[in-house]
Amino acid sequence: xxxxxxxxxxxxxxxxxVQKHRAxxxxxxxxxxxxxxxxxxxxxxxxxxxxxxxxxxxxxxxxAGRPPVWVGFDNFNRVLFSEDMWRAFTITGRYVLFSxxxxxxxxxxxxxxxxxxxRGSGIVTTLILIPMMLxxxxxxxxxxxxxxxxFGYFNYLIGFRNPTVAPDWLASRFAGQPMPGLAxxxxxxxxxxxxxxxIALLIYSGLRAIPDYLYEAAVIDRASSWFQFRRITxxxxxxxxxxxxxxxxxxxxxxxxxxxxxxxxxxPGGQTEVVAVKIYQQAFLGQFQTGRASAFAYMVLIIVxxxxxxxxxxxxxxxxx
Amino acid sequence: xxxxEETGPRxxxxxxxxxxxVHPRARLAKNVRAIVVIIVAIMLLFPVFxxxxxxxxxRSDVVSIPPKLIFEPTLEGFVFLLTERSQLSGAALxxxxxxxxxxxxxxxxxxxxxxxxxxxxxxxxxxxxxxxxAFGATVASVTLGxxxxxAFSRFDVPGKGDLMFFILSGRMLPAVVxxxxxxxxYRQLGLHDTHAGMILIYTVFNLSLTVWLLKGFxxxxxxxxxxxxxVDGYSRFQAFYKIVVPQAATGxxxxxxFSLIFVWNEYAFALMLTSQKARTAPPAIATMLGRGxxxxxxxxxxxxxxxVPVLVIIFALRKHLxxxxxxxxxxx
Numbered sequence: 001x002x003x004x005x006x007x008x009x010x011x012x013x014x015x016x017x018v019q020k021h022r023a024x025x026x027x028x029x030x031x032x033x034x035x036x037x038x039x040x041x042x043x044x045x046x047x048x049x050x051x052x053x054x055x056x057x058x059x060x061x062x063x064a065g066r067p068p069v070w071v072g073f074d075n076f077n078r079v080l081f082s083e084d085m086w087r088a089f090t091i092t093g094r095y096v097l098f099s100x101x102x103x104x105x106x107x108x109x110x111x112x113x114x115x116x117x118x119r120g121s122g123i124v125t126t127l128i129l130i131p132m133m134l135x136x137x138x139x140x141x142x143x144x145x146x147x148x149x150x151f152g153y154f155n156y157l158i159g160f161r162n163p164t165v166a167p168d169w170l171a172s173r174f175a176g177q178p179m180p181g182l183a184x185x186x187x188x189x190x191x192x193x194x195x196x197x198x199i200a201l202l203i204y205s206g207l208r209a210i211p212d213y214l215y216e217a218a219v220i221d222r223a224s225s226w227f228q229f230r231r232i233t234x235x236x237x238x239x240x241x242x243x244x245x246x247x248x249x250x251x252x253x254x255x256x257x258x259x260x261x262x263x264x265x266x267x268p269g270g271q272t273e274v275v276a277v278k279i280y281q282q283a284f285l286g287q288f289q290t291g292r293a294s295a296f297a298y299m300v301l302i303i304v305x306x307x308x309x310x311x312x313x314x315x316x317x318x319x320x321x
Numbered sequence: 322x323x324x325x326e327e328t329g330p331r332x333x334x335x336x337x338x339x340x341x342x343v344h345p346r347a348r349l350a351k352n353v354r355a356i357v358v359i360i361v362a363i364m365l366l367f368p369v370f371x372x373x374x375x376x377x378x379x380r381s382d383v384v385s386i387p388p389k390l391i392f393e394p395t396l397e398g399f400v401f402l403l404t405e406r407s408q409l410s411g412a413a414l415x416x417x418x419x420x421x422x423x424x425x426x427x428x429x430x431x432x433x434x435x436x437x438x439x440x441x442x443x444x445x446x447x448x449x450x451x452x453x454x455a456f457g458a459t460v461a462s463v464t465l466g467x468x469x470x471x472a473f474s475r476f477d478v479p480g481k482g483d484l485m486f487f488i489l490s491g492r493m494l495p496a497v498v499x500x501x502x503x504x505x506x507y508r509q510l511g512l513h514d515t516h517a518g519m520i521l522i523y524t525v526f527n528l529s530l531t532v533w534l535l536k537g538f539x540x541x542x543x544x545x546x547x548x549x550x551x552v553d554g555y556s557r558f559q560a561f562y563k564i565v566v567p568q569a570a571t572g573x574x575x576x577x578x579f580s581l582i583f584v585w586n587e588y589a590f591a592l593m594l595t596s597q598k599a600r601t602a603p604p605a606i607a608t609m610l611g612r613g614x615x616x617x618x619x620x621x622x623x624x625x626x627x628x629v630p631v632l633v634i635i636f637a638l639r640k641h642l643x644x645x646x647x648x649x650x651x652x653x
Binding site for chain 1: 351362369469487493501525582623631634
């Protein structure tokens, strides 16, 4: 394509051969431009959701070769009163809570550190984003190697020199004894590693938008630096932190699947079975309980839609400011 | 009244363009901060270094206790990853050793383990699938997204807010949730485990990203350019492709790259909607662990093959990273 700037394209008058284009009204252009996108979204997003809503009221297995049998609210009842589901939600909840809290605190600290630019700060802020841009499943895999108690680096770095008395993170064992929760923490650590730089950058972009005169006024009033932080910095970046929290919460239901599958596959003994992994196991492994998995998935869907609604609303507010 | 020149500043000057005027404490604080940031960055990147190192370790170096930082680099990992080999013994091995000079680098590495390369491995097919599917889906989603974004940016589309929300909400859905019905749908339509099926599903999921990002970029192009063109007798469509598209070139490039990264990294759909023919690299790397002993160096090599394009892209795009991740809401 020739590089045309606005000034020289405006000069040559159109040839008469393109009259049929001009016949297109704005209305027609809108339809022509938007409908392909909408149709494909309806076919692959809306229709499947209705289909799975139907499936969630049926007893159906994708591999059984029998048509779905209507069972009413049976699946929802079973899912709601199954310990498995609550366990998966508890694990997901803990995962979100701890990882997001750590990411916010560490991210805020990092943002304050990179707030003032120094020579090479541009390249450093780019480099620390590398983890986030990697495929989570691949990240999970190579952290599996790093966590290996015998030939992995992690234990040696945090000071365990002897593999026999060191934690075996992904097996939730410490010096041969079971230590429940360790595997989940291993996943949380990786999550924090991946996403803290992103949160830091988000907060940093908020920090840069704070006008200097607020701080100048505070200095004139002899406000302490703690007061400045609490009354100026924090409220000004609050909307961005909210966006970060919502974004990460949605991700915990979506991307956590890749990370957990790469690292533990849900193990040991289901200790890292987050909601997405649980649904996957129900729907695509063993007996392929498609109907019940659909019901489970729908409950997650409602939660995710609620959170993403909040998220998009906040994004829009941000955009308008 | 005393002027500034007579009394000087009331506070110690902490910032100045003249280095000798900066308060030493402030200068020190700045240096300390820079050093801390660099240390944090090194810590954050350590796992990536480990992965790069492991890719070049030999089998025995990978599992040495304690882990080695200094080792003799080898291409074993890449050979394991990219080729199928057969074990040689006796006379065949002797013969192969005698003709070692004729072999390529990979062949010689394999020979050191007494093996002969019999052909490319499955993983090369997976990589090819990844490339085909990533490019197919990206071209489709950026093209469709560009049209839709232009319409949303320039016209009063009825129910614009709701439509934009609808477009974005698709992306928030967990892959697992959407995949159950799509899996059944694909089986009916014969799209399961096909390139076309994967391109379609990724196109759908990238549309939300491309529409939102491109709308942001097009919003920034002044309307006056097109209006001038329209006055000069251009049709809307001509104004779109002769003025808006070239002006949005940077934005289109950035969007394209985000779309590529997403497909390149995607795991969940690929795991559930493909089995053999159209399987992409991420689920293939994940299952590599299960097959015949853990070949960590091969996995690390696979990860590295995967990482390099992403690294290049990050550097090319560093100005737009934040924007891409937040659907254009936040600009760096």
